[in-house]
Amino acid sequence: MDFNKILIRWFSDNKRDLPWRRTKNPYFVWLSEIILQQTQVKQGLTYYEAFVNQFPSVFDLANATENDVLKLWQGLGYYSRARNLHASAKHIAFNLNGAFPKNYNGLLELKGVGDYTASAIASICYNEPKAVVDGNVYRVLSRYFGVETPINSTKGIKEFKDLATTLIDHNQPGDYNQAVMEFGAIQCKPKNPNCIKCPLNTSCKALKDNIIPNLPVKLKTTKVKTKFFNYLVIKTNTQYTILEKRTKKGIWQNLYQFPLIESEQNIEELFIREHNTLKNIVGKENFDITKYNEKPYIHKLSHQHLHTTFWIIESNINYRDSIHIKNIRKYPTPILIANFIEEFFD
Template identity: 65%
Template sequence: MSFNKILIRWYSNNKRHLPWRETTDPYKIWLSEIILQQTQVKQGLPYYEAFIKSFPSVFDLAKADENTVLKLWQGLGYYSRARNLHSAAKYVVNELNGVFPSNYKDLLKLKGVGDYTASAIASICFNENTAVVDGNVYRVLSRYFGISTPINTTKGVKEFKTLAQRVMDTRQPADYNQAIMEFGAIQCTPKNPDCSVCPFNNSCVALQKNVINELPVKLKAAKPKKKYFNFLVFISEDGKILLEKRVGKGIWQNLYQFPLIETPKKITLKRFESLVKEHPKLKNQSFELRLYNEEPIIHKLSHQHLHTTFYIVSVETLDNGIPKEKINAYPVPILIGNFIETFNFN
């Protein structure tokens, strides 16, 4: 039996029952694919359910505030996905009368939809013969065919896309694409796959050459840079606090945080206190500064390690402060969210 037939048979016997597999509604498939970018099914599933509940259609999503969308996305990371999701929803509603693009080429025009996602939606919803290439596909193809071209190079990307398209089943694109991804997630796992029960254990090149754990080949990423974040948690006597929106480039765009002072390295409380005295909010009133966490919290991102210290700043009054009861309405990075959960604002 052929490679793709075996995959599709394996899929019909082993697939998980997931909510987005009960539909071919392009809105729901699109939403699921955006959520699942660089995200495991287990982590993304509750977010998918919450989004469908809050925004049953693309019209509901399009008319929401960005803050509401980001709040629902809070904790999932890669927040540009949420901003682009919202932007694309407005585009579909306002420019396309709410009708989703129905082919690969037009799907690519949606913000946040790249080669993978356009291929996934086109095949699953519209039966278009476009092969997906995600992390699972790289792993399955590199092992089965014994290909050691690094997957995170231009050459590798082109080579695997071409191969994926060539071996794809031409009559069942929806099932085939989902089959090879599911196979990578369940059977052909990154570490220690159980090849003894694999339907390809008599034809897999990597298994025959005993190089399963060497494939796929991936060039190493640079080491993350250290940054030093000092958050000022202002609290006024009448129970108001201060949040600011992150604008411009960098992480957490359009999310909220406490006023931040970034320093080149770890700073002592004494030096920080003299620095804080110059803060605009503190020019005209006395304040009390209290160190919240003695040991910095190290929040690890893909390319940065954030050495984080929170300072409680008690003041008399706060212009533009928000009532502390309303703090949970704002989308915040999980680093801030964890602090809010732990800290007692009474």
């Protein structure tokens, strides 16, 4: 039997019952695909439910503020997805009168929609035979066909896309695409795949050659940078604090945080000297600063390790642009800040 027939059969027998598989409405499919970019189903599921619940249509999403969208996205990471999702919702609602692009090429014009997502939506919603190539597809195809081209090389990207295109089932492209991905997620896993009970184990090239653990081939990863974050957490006697919006490009764009002193080097010693000086100048009766966490929290991102110290500033000064602490949870923040807020306030 053909590769794709076996996979589609396997899919119909083993697929998980997921909410976005119960609809072909492009709004819901689009929403699920954006949420699932670089995100496991288990992690994305609750966010999908929350978005469907709070924004039942593209118009509801379009009419929300970016702060609201980012707040609902909080904790999911890769926040450009949320900003692009919102921008595209406004475009669809207000420029296209709520009508989704009706094919791969039209979908590709949406912000945050690349080859993978356009192929997924076009195949699932419109039966367009565009093959998806995500991390699962790279793994399944590289193993089954024994392809050793690095998946993150220009050559590999084209080679796997072409291979996937020759394999797609033209009668049920959406089911085929989802079948390969589900197969990669559940059966042909990165570590310890269960090849003993695999429906493809009689024809899998990598299994035959005993090189399953070597595939797919991926070129070297980027190295991690260390940065030092000192957050100034103001708490006034009238229960006000200060949050600032990260407007610059880079991590956490448009999310909120406490005033931050960021450095490439550890400035703890300098910081302690200066904050003692500050206490003496301002006067301890109006202003007291203490270190909250004795050991820095190390917040690990995929490409940065943030050594973070929170400094508590108790003060009876009225600051401009301060917010009442009872409103602090309305602001979208990085999970690092959200966790601190839950621990420190009330």
